[in-house]
Amino acid sequence: MQRPGTTVAPAGPKRCRFGPLEIEYDERVLTPRPWTIAQSDWAVELLADAPPGALLELCAGAGQIGLLAAMRTGRSLVQVEADPVAARFAAGNAGRAGLADRTEIRCARVEAALGPDERFALVLADPPYLRSADTSRWPDDPRMAIDGGADGLGLIRACLDAAASCLPPGGHLLLQVAGPGQAREVAALAAGQFDAEAARITDDERAVQLLRRR
Numbered sequence: 001m002q003r004p005g006t007t008v009a010p011a012g013p014k015r016c017r018f019g020p021l022e023i024e025y026d027e028r029v030l031t032p033r034p035w036t037i038a039q040s041d042w043a044v045e046l047l048a049d050a051p052p053g054a055l056l057e058l059c060a061g062a063g064q065i066g067l068l069a070a071m072r073t074g075r076s077l078v079q080v081e082a083d084p085v086a087a088r089f090a091a092g093n094a095g096r097a098g099l100a101d102r103t104e105i106r107c108a109r110v111e112a113a114l115g116p117d118e119r120f121a122l123v124l125a126d127p128p129y130l131r132s133a134d135t136s137r138w139p140d141d142p143r144m145a146i147d148g149g150a151d152g153l154g155l156i157r158a159c160l161d162a163a164a165s166c167l168p169p170g171g172h173l174l175l176q177v178a179g180p181g182q183a184r185e186v187a188a189l190a191a192g193q194f195d196a197e198a199a200r201i202t203d204d205e206r207a208v209q210l211l212r213r214r
Contacts, residue, residue, distance in 0.1 A: 018064040030145035040068035053121035063090030080113040110158040123163040126176040127155035164193040167213040
């Protein structure tokens, strides 16, 4: 039994396959979900016709989604992650994938991570999107990685604003959302800056949404 005032050291790091990548993480970081490979795959499709430039991943976690897209396209990658533990894993995973020389890790909040003149070919984001009241359904997941605030849209708003600032007209944001219901909320929320072009639905609680910068 843990004594009051003490902390439990994390268990040793775990590794899992994410497509061809070997991703390291531990219980302090959101476990890579195999279904999110679909977001990497869609990014690869879009980048085939995108203008030159780097790929930006917001709320990168252990880095697997952006790393897989960067590996398959040869693009440079900038990853933004506010949690220093996850950012360290992302850096290690970039090195393990042989992508350290073209991957930049920024340990910062989304709102403060980008310069005013930066531009990217495509933006990926997997923000926390659960309502705070719903996070108890996932007790094994780190709260920081899943809690999107009272309405589930707090970090999504930050990602929309960041992507709008760094995408050219016609540029794309690929955003993970909590299924088709939240996709409709995001389409309405983003309407001043983006057109909602499509969504690929995994189930009622998981989807990837494609938004095009106006």
